[in-house]
Amino acid sequence: xxxxxxxxxxxxxxxxxxxxxxxxxxxxxxxxxxxxxxxxxxxxxxxxxxxxxxxxxxxxxxxxxxxxxxxxxxxxxxxxxxxxxxxxxxxxxxxxxxxxxxxxxxxxxxxxxxxxxxxxxxxxxxxxxxxxxxxxxxxxxxxxxxxxxxxxxxxxxxxxxxxxxxxxxxxxxxxxxxxxxxxxxxxxxxxxxxxxxxxxxxxxxxxxxxxxxxxxxxxxxxxxxxxxxxxxxxxxxxxxxxxxxxxxxxxxxxxxxxxxxxxxxxxxxxxxxxxxxxxxxxxxxxxxxxxxxxxxxxxxxxxxxxxxxxxxxxxxx
Amino acid sequence: xxxxxxxxxxxxxxxxxxxxxxxxxxxxxxxxxxxxxxxxxxxxxxxxxxxxxxxxxxxxxxxxxxxxxxxxxxxxxxxxxxxxxxxxxxxxxxxxxxxxxxxxxxxxxxxxxxxxxxxxxxxxxxxxxxxxxxxxxxxxxxxxxxxxxxxxxxxxxxxxxxxxxxxxxxxxxxxxxxxxxxxxxxxxxxxxxxxxxxxxxxxxxxxxxxxxxxxxxxxxxxxxxxxxxxxxxxxxxxxxxxxxxxxxxxxxxxxxxxxx
Numbered sequence: 239x240x241x242x243x244x245x246x247x248x249x250x251x252x253x254x255x256x257x258x259x260x261x262x263x264x265x266x267x268x269x270x271x272x273x274x275x276x277x278x279x280x281x282x283x284x285x286x287x288x289x290x291x292x293x294x295x296x297x298x299x300x301x302x303x304x305x306x307x308x309x310x311x312x313x314x315x316x317x318x319x320x321x322x323x324x325x326x327x328x329x330x331x332x333x334x335x336x337x338x339x340x341x342x343x344x345x346x347x348x349x350x351x352x353x354x355x356x357x358x359x360x361x362x363x364x365x366x367x368x369x370x371x372x373x374x375x376x377x378x379x380x381x382x383x384x385x386x387x388x389x390x391x392x393x394x395x396x397x398x399x400x401x402x403x404x405x406x407x408x409x410x411x412x413x414x415x416x417x418x419x420x421x422x423x424x425x426x427x428x429x430x431x432x433x434x435x436x437x438x439x440x441x442x443x444x445x446x447x448x449x450x451x452x453x454x455x456x457x458x459x460x461x462x463x464x465x466x467x468x469x470x471x472x473x474x475x476x477x478x479x480x481x482x483x484x485x486x487x488x489x490x491x492x493x494x495x496x497x498x499x500x501x502x503x504x505x506x507x508x509x510x511x512x513x514x515x516x517x518x519x520x521x522x523x524x525x526x527x528x529x530x531x532x533x534x535x536x537x538x539x540x541x542x543x544x545x546x547x548x549x550x551x552x553x554x555x
Numbered sequence: 556x557x558x559x560x561x562x563x564x565x566x567x568x569x570x571x572x573x574x575x576x577x578x579x580x581x582x583x584x585x586x587x588x589x590x591x592x593x594x595x596x597x598x599x600x601x602x603x604x605x606x607x608x609x610x611x612x613x614x615x616x617x618x619x620x621x622x623x624x625x626x627x628x629x630x631x632x633x634x635x636x637x638x639x640x641x642x643x644x645x646x647x648x649x650x651x652x653x654x655x656x657x658x659x660x661x662x663x664x665x666x667x668x669x670x671x672x673x674x675x676x677x678x679x680x681x682x683x684x685x686x687x688x689x690x691x692x693x694x695x696x697x698x699x700x701x702x703x704x705x706x707x708x709x710x711x712x713x714x715x716x717x718x719x720x721x722x723x724x725x726x727x728x729x730x731x732x733x734x735x736x737x738x739x740x741x742x743x744x745x746x747x748x749x750x751x752x753x754x755x756x757x758x759x760x761x762x763x764x765x766x767x768x769x770x771x772x773x774x775x776x777x778x779x780x781x782x783x784x785x786x787x788x789x790x791x792x793x794x795x796x797x798x799x800x801x802x803x804x805x806x807x808x809x810x811x812x813x814x815x
Contacts, residue, residue: 241641241644244644244648245640245644247648248643248644248647248648251647251648251650251651252647278643281636281637281640282640282643282647285636285637285640286637288633289630289633290629290630290631290632290633290634290637291626291629291630291633292633293632293633293634293636293637294628294629294630294631294632294633294636295629295633296633297611297632297633297636298611298629298632300607301607301608301611304605304607304608305605305607305608318658319663321660322657322658322659322660322662322663323660323663324660325659325660326659326660326661326663326664326667327660329659329660329664330664331664331668333656333659333660333661333664334661334664334665334708336652336656337652337653337656337661337703337704337707337708340649340652340698340703340704341691341698341699341703341704344696344697344698345691345696345698348694348695348696368695368697369641369644372644372645372648373644373648376645376648376649376652377648379649379652380651380652380655383652383655383656384655387655387656387658387659389655389658389659393654393655393658394651394652394654394655395651396654397650397651397654397655397657397658398650398651398652398653398654398655399650399654400654401650401653401654402646402647402650405646407607408606408607409643409646409647410607410636410643411606411607411610412639412642412643413635413636413639413640413642413643414607414610414611414636415610416635416636416638416639416642417614417631417632417635417636417639418592418610418611418613418614420631420635421592421614421615421617421618421623421628421631421632421635422592422614422617424618424621424623424631425589425592425617425618425620425621425623426586426589426621427589427590427592427593427617429586430582430586430587430589430590431590433582433586434582437582461593461596465757466756466757466760469760469761469764470764473764473765473768474764474768478765478768478770482770488776489765489770489772490761490765490772490773490776490777490780491776491780493761493764493765493772493777493780494761494777494778494780494781495780495781495784497757497761498746498747498781498784501746501747504742504746505739505742505743505746508600508606509596511606512642513742513745514738514742515606516646516701517701517705517738517741518735518738520701520702520705520706521701521705521706521710521734521737521738522734523731523734523735524727524731525731528731528732528734528735529735529738529739529742531735532732532735532736532738532739532795533735533739533742533743535795536739536743536791536792536795539791539794540747540784540787540788540791543783543784543787543791544784547783547784
């Protein structure tokens with residue numbers, strides 16, 4: 239089993255939301271907005287069956303819609319705080335069950351899928367287990383939420399759509415940044431950076447090699463928005479030749495702390511949109527960089543810790 | 556970190572980038588022009604242009620100057636977009652659940668619950684969340700999320716606790732700061748204890764790259780090397796959350812003194 243069925247479910251959610259937007263009388267720019275969510279829904283539903291070029295053009299379409307201001311939110315909404323307070327008192331802890339069910343199902347799914355095999359073949363591919371567990375958890379929690387609140391199913395689409403429209407086009411930013419990272423990799427941008435660092439830094443000193451490697455991991459992660467994209471480039475370009483080959487450092491220890499230094503970069507870059515920008519929108523923050531600002535002192539402190547630990551241990555372990 | 560590109564791709568990449576180690580290093584003009592995309596990103600973000608457009612144009616220009624054709628670029632964008640749908644999947648699947656529950660007062664209930672716990676402060680709630688998040692991610696279980704936990708539960712609880720200490724609705728700057736730290740708690744918990752005991756994503760990527768480069772390593776050595784940083788992340792988190800709690804106490808004092 240793969241996560242593909244859950245992409246189909248997500249596609250249905252997106253397409254229903256798109257139709258509701260197209261039919262909503264007061265919605266500004268309703269056709270542009272609906273087209274955006276429809277295109278995203280199609281890419282989720284049949285993305286693996288369409289030629290990649292077609293998806294590429296659909297993505298281009300979504301970006302044109304977003305950049306020309308055609309994708310907008312729901313606008314002014316009525317104040318329902320009194321209704322919410324009274325319903326919260328009435329339903330009480332039952333409201334928590336679906337939310338708490340999500341992590342419980344993810345944990346159970348993680349354990350079960352690890353051992354579930356039919357004729358020695360895993361029921362769920364290990365690379366997909368996280369997404370399958372999450373999909374299951376979401377669908378079950380969805381049923382629980384409707385049952386507990388006695389809400390009409392359409393309420394789920396309308397309230398979910400409201401939240402998605404708040405996030406708006408930023409919802410595809412993580413996917414677009416991943417695509418950008420892929421293009422950078424295909425064009426060899428990382429090789430250029432690794433070469434430039436290797437050519438300019440005095441790596442004959444062991445400590446300098448450690449600092450250069452960690453700095454390279456962090457800077458490249460800041461540019462790419464993803465430490466996993468930085469890891470092979472910087473490890474092969476700086477880490478292995480200088481720390482391991484030249485100075486005899488421990489490759490596993492180096493790699494692990496290098497990756498963790500990369501994560502410090504993830505904490506401070508808008509390029510890591512799914513960790514830093516989308517949450518800022520989801521939490522209705524006015525300052526889109528508020529999450530990055532909160533994370534900056536932590537990132538600096540932990541980065542220094544990583545560099546000190548690596549410099550102190552990598553040549554001795 | 557749950558997000559990843561596929562490993563196979565990087566193993567190929569690893570073989571390729573390994574080749575130039577033996578070459579003499581020098582950076583040519585054709586090389587430097589490839590960095591134009593990074594310049595575009597920095598300038599575009601600086602001018603606050605539409606982020607999606609900046610990212611898209613940067614990718615297209617980088618591809619074109621590196622000799623990739625328009626049609627190849629469209630195919631590349633399309634493939635990468637579909638390969639990375641998993642990044643958007645949680646948000647799309649969870650908003651209907653969270654939407655319904657919030658419509659029926661989930662945030663209000665979470666806030667009222669915390670008012671009964673006397674010792675609770677915003678910082679302690681966030682520290683506990685980060686700790687549980689880290690502990691579960693050592694076995695590669697990702698129970699949290701900004702959409703599923705932070706927005707519906709953790710933020711209302713932390714704000715409920717903070718509001719008790721301030722004695723009135725939080726000032727806007729403080730509210731933004733608290734929510735920024737709540738989003739951060741999820742990231743800190745997610746990133747810095749990943750895969751220590753059970754290897755799934757990043758550890759396998761590291762092993763793949765090092766093995767392909769001729770330095771076979773065990774997943775245990777990779778995982779255990781992360782322990783000092785995992786502990787430091789809890790310690791540094793504690794320091795940041797304590798600073799947040801101090802700001803909240805200060806706001807409480809200001810409010811009792813009538814905002815002189």
